[in-house]
Amino acid sequence: xxxxxxxxxxxxxxxxxxxxxxxxxxxxxxxxxxxxxxxxxxxxxxxxxxxxxxxxxxxxxxxxxxxxxxxxxxxxxxxxxxxxxxxxxxxxxxxxxxxxxxxxxxxxxxxxxxxxxxxxxxxxxxxxxxxxxxxxxxxxxxxxxxxxxxxxxxxxxxxxxxxxxxxxxxxxxxxxxxx
Numbered sequence: 001x002x003x004x005x006x007x008x009x010x011x012x013x014x015x016x017x018x019x020x021x022x023x024x025x026x027x028x029x030x031x032x033x034x035x036x037x038x039x040x041x042x043x044x045x046x047x048x049x050x051x052x053x054x055x056x057x058x059x060x061x062x063x064x065x066x067x068x069x070x071x072x073x074x075x076x077x078x079x080x081x082x083x084x085x086x087x088x089x090x091x092x093x094x095x096x097x098x099x100x101x102x103x104x105x106x107x108x109x110x111x112x113x114x115x116x117x118x119x120x121x122x123x124x125x126x127x128x129x130x131x132x133x134x135x136x137x138x139x140x141x142x143x144x145x146x147x148x149x150x151x152x153x154x155x156x157x158x159x160x161x162x163x164x165x166x167x168x169x170x171x172x173x174x175x176x177x178x179x
Contacts, residue, residue: 001057001066003117008109009069010080010117013051017067018044020076024098033135034096058122061086068097068110077101080114084122091118091127095138102137111145115165116172125167130160146171 003010013021022044024030031038039047051065058064061084068078078097085091093114095107118127129147131138139161143149147163154160 001117003113004071005109005113007071007104008106008113009067009071009074010110010113011067011069011074013048013065013067013076013079015045015048015052017048017076020098021048021079024078024096027099029099030096033132033138034094058082058084058118060084060088066114068095068106070101070106077106078110080110082114082118084118084124088123089125091122091124093118093127093129107138107141108144111141115145115170119167119170127165129163129165130155131163133159133161 001010001012018041022039022041025036025044026038047065051067054062054064057066063081063083065079065081067076068080069075070077078095078101080093080095083092093111095110095114097107097110115127118124127147129142130153131142133139133152142161142163145165146169147165148169150162150164152159153162
């Protein structure tokens with residue numbers, strides 16, 4: 001699985017992604033908007049291995065983490081989580097990028113690529129996404145990608161903006177290649 005745009009690639013995670021993965025996942029400025037726990041290197045290596053080898057890639061009822069990489073260097077710059085509901089009616093997504101790669105359009109391009117993958121390979125009718133309301137850049141990115149704002153929800157004491165993108169409202173992203 002490899003999906004590419006001019007600057008951003010989605011690919012399977014790899015063992016050599018460990019250092020970059022741990023660096024951004026341990027960054028307090030990044031972690032404050034996420035609900036995952038820090039992993040030691042052994043657990044993170046297992047997580048990367050599982051993400052690299054799980055088949056099928058999009059299994060109903062399970063999350064899948066996919067690497068977001070720089071197209072030119074193939075270096076890991078973040079990851080995107082995808083989940084298909086058990087009943088395959090809807091999907092869910094969330095993205096994390098290393099701080100050094102914010103503001104360059106990588107999140108938007110990665111999200112377009114992931115949305116296309118989910119709609120092409122599953123029968124889901126919609127994709128849901130949430131963003132901590134303090135993370136205004138993520139909220140803006142979800143709007144730009146085409147997600148409709150549904151309202152605010154409180155999860156674990158954190159106010160989040162809820163979004164959805166319906167299959168019928170999805171405009172395929174022309175700036176990608178499928179390998």
